[in-house]
Amino acid sequence: xxxxxxxxxxxxxxxxxxxxxxxxxxxxxxxxxxxxxxxxxxxxxxxxxxxxxxxxxxxxxxxxxxxxxxxxxxxxxxxxxxxxxxxxxxxxxxxxxxxxxxxxxxxxxxxxxxxxxxxxxxxxxxxxxxxxxxxxxxxxxxxxxxxxxxxxxxxxxxxxxxxxxxxxxxxxxxxxxxxxxxxxxxxxxxxxxxxxxxxxxxxxxxxxxxxxxxxxxxxxxxxxxxxxxxxxxxxxxxxxxxxxxxxxxxxxxxxxxxxxxxxxxxxxx
Amino acid sequence: xxxxxxxxxxxxxxxxxxxxxxxxxxxxxxxxxxxxxxxxxxxxxxxxxxxxxxxxxxxxxxxxxxxxxxxxxxxxxxxxxxxxxxxxxxxxxxxxxxxxxxxxxxxxxxxxxxxxxxxxxxxxxxxxxxxxxxxxxxxxxxxxxxxxxxxxxxxxxxxxxxxxxxxxxxxxxxxxxxxxxxxxxxxxxxxxxxxxxxxxxxxxxxxxxxxxxxxxxxxxxxxxxxxxxxxxxxxxxxxxxxxxxxxxxxxxxxxxxxxxxxxxxxxxxxxxxxx
Numbered sequence: 001x002x003x004x005x006x007x008x009x010x011x012x013x014x015x016x017x018x019x020x021x022x023x024x025x026x027x028x029x030x031x032x033x034x035x036x037x038x039x040x041x042x043x044x045x046x047x048x049x050x051x052x053x054x055x056x057x058x059x060x061x062x063x064x065x066x067x068x069x070x071x072x073x074x075x076x077x078x079x080x081x082x083x084x085x086x087x088x089x090x091x092x093x094x095x096x097x098x099x100x101x102x103x104x105x106x107x108x109x110x111x112x113x114x115x116x117x118x119x120x121x122x123x124x125x126x127x128x129x130x131x132x133x134x135x136x137x138x139x140x141x142x143x144x145x146x147x148x149x150x151x152x153x154x155x156x157x158x159x160x161x162x163x164x165x166x167x168x169x170x171x172x173x174x175x176x177x178x179x180x181x182x183x184x185x186x187x188x189x190x191x192x193x194x195x196x197x198x199x200x201x202x203x204x205x206x207x208x209x210x211x212x213x214x215x216x217x218x219x220x221x222x223x224x225x226x227x228x229x230x231x232x233x234x235x236x237x238x239x240x241x242x243x244x245x246x247x248x249x250x251x252x253x254x255x256x257x258x259x260x261x262x263x264x265x266x267x268x269x
Numbered sequence: 270x271x272x273x274x275x276x277x278x279x280x281x282x283x284x285x286x287x288x289x290x291x292x293x294x295x296x297x298x299x300x301x302x303x304x305x306x307x308x309x310x311x312x313x314x315x316x317x318x319x320x321x322x323x324x325x326x327x328x329x330x331x332x333x334x335x336x337x338x339x340x341x342x343x344x345x346x347x348x349x350x351x352x353x354x355x356x357x358x359x360x361x362x363x364x365x366x367x368x369x370x371x372x373x374x375x376x377x378x379x380x381x382x383x384x385x386x387x388x389x390x391x392x393x394x395x396x397x398x399x400x401x402x403x404x405x406x407x408x409x410x411x412x413x414x415x416x417x418x419x420x421x422x423x424x425x426x427x428x429x430x431x432x433x434x435x436x437x438x439x440x441x442x443x444x445x446x447x448x449x450x451x452x453x454x455x456x457x458x459x460x461x462x463x464x465x466x467x468x469x470x471x472x473x474x475x476x477x478x479x480x481x482x483x484x485x486x487x488x489x490x491x492x493x494x495x496x497x498x499x500x501x502x503x504x505x506x507x508x509x510x511x512x513x514x515x516x517x518x519x520x521x522x523x524x525x526x527x528x529x530x531x532x533x534x535x536x537x538x539x540x541x542x543x544x
Contacts, residue, residue, distance in 0.1 A: 221399035
């Protein structure tokens with residue numbers, strides 16, 4: 001191997017490792033802070049405590065139970081939210097009158113989507129999965145709905161007319177033109193909706209659930225176990241990143257490649 | 270008879286009248302769905318004979334609103350929330366945008382920090398709330414820290430992305446014409462990144478407002494979240510619904526009257542984002 005290529009590969013490795021640097025800096029600063037100032041363990045635990053708590057909780061299955069409880073709620077709420085959001089979005093997107101009529105309601109209820117419903121819904125649904133599922137549904141629905149409406153409305157009418165001129169019926173037109181055309185928008189909506197939904201779930205679990213990751217960290221606050229809180233926060237971040245990177249981003253990418261351009265509207269909410 | 274004499278007199282102002290009627294109809298069109306919803310709500314309340322512990326009538330909500338508003342309670346809770354989101358937004362913009370710029374102009378720094386910022390954005394502010402309560406107690410500082418965290422990460426991230434997305438040629442062109450660093454920032458980077466910054470602000474507002482309400486519920490130091498969560502303890506459904514309506518209206522006002530005009534302005538001015 002020539003010295004030049006060695007240099008190039010090492011530069012490439014350095015470039016690959018670069019994103020890890022901020023994490024390493026925070027870790028080192030945290031350790032240094034702990035060594036120098038010796039803070040109260042309840043205020044800021046040493047890194048080793050956090051690692052240990054993840055390790056022991058992972059071993060006794062406790063952690064997995066909380067994570068599974070949270071993911072199950074997210075799955076239920078998101079599934080219902082996506083299905084109702086797409087269905088409603090198609091109806092509103094295809095019938096101008098419906099969307100005109102519903103629009104003020106959508107704007108208003110979107111403004112109070114999610115956690116704002118918690119106090120009212122605790123009374124109606126009690127504490128538990130139903131409450132969390134409702135809050136996630138509520139959050140996901142509006143984002144998916146709005147993106148679906150936009151996607152459906154932006155499909156050029158010429159394409160629809162083209163299919164109709166060739167003798168396609170209404171359903172045929174929706175299946176072959178409107179759905180594929182709106183799909184990139186719908187997927188952006190789902191991706192952004194899940195981001196908001198995951199946040200709503202954690203917030204809901206803080207007070208409105210007997211278990212789950214959110215409840216784990218909130219219960220830990222009562223005993224001033226900041227090691228559990230920090231561990232929980234890191235796990236929350238890892239799960240969200242993993243979901244986005246390995247499930248949602250690939251699906252979205254594939255759709256973009258298949259059907260073309262995507263415009264960033266998801267962040268409109 | 271009177272009608273026929275009145276008609277010619279009205280004719281010259283006919284267009285004004287039509288416009289007035291049209292705008293009244295427009296207002297009606299917005300209110301109609303809400304009127305329908307209220308009617309359904311009232312019908313359910315009466316037909317199902319629900320007790321006030323489960324659902325109150327719209328009239329009860331109206332009474333609660335009048336009561337809260339006339340005692341100044343509502344204004345106090347609402348102004349606490351508004352002050353919080355206002356202070357957080359100003360601090361987040363003032364700190365986040367310069368950081369985003371500093372990181373964005375440097376390719377290495379941007380690459381290094383992108384993953385870290387993504388990770389932070391994935392941990393919602395509310396997840397840090399228990400830790401913030403341990404550190405800062407049940408105080409407004411806790412709420413403020415959580416809301417700023419929720420707001421600032423998307424702002425830094427999108428500022429950075431916006432700066433990175435500017436074609437380097439623009440900066441090079443200006444520099445070859447002898448522009449200094451400051452000119453480069455004001456003439457290339459700022460206008461180029463602004464649409465993306467506004468996207469970040471809007472997303473941050475979405476996260477921040479929800480984090481604010483949730484934090485207020487748990488910290489219980491004033492604010493509309495405190496109002497509706499406190500009302501839960503005494504099962505005052507009328508107060509909860511009043512608070513929810515206020516939260517919705519306030520968010521719409523913030524979004525429509527402040528964030529959206531800024532966005533429209535940047536779009537009109539620089540035409541990069543599409544609606």
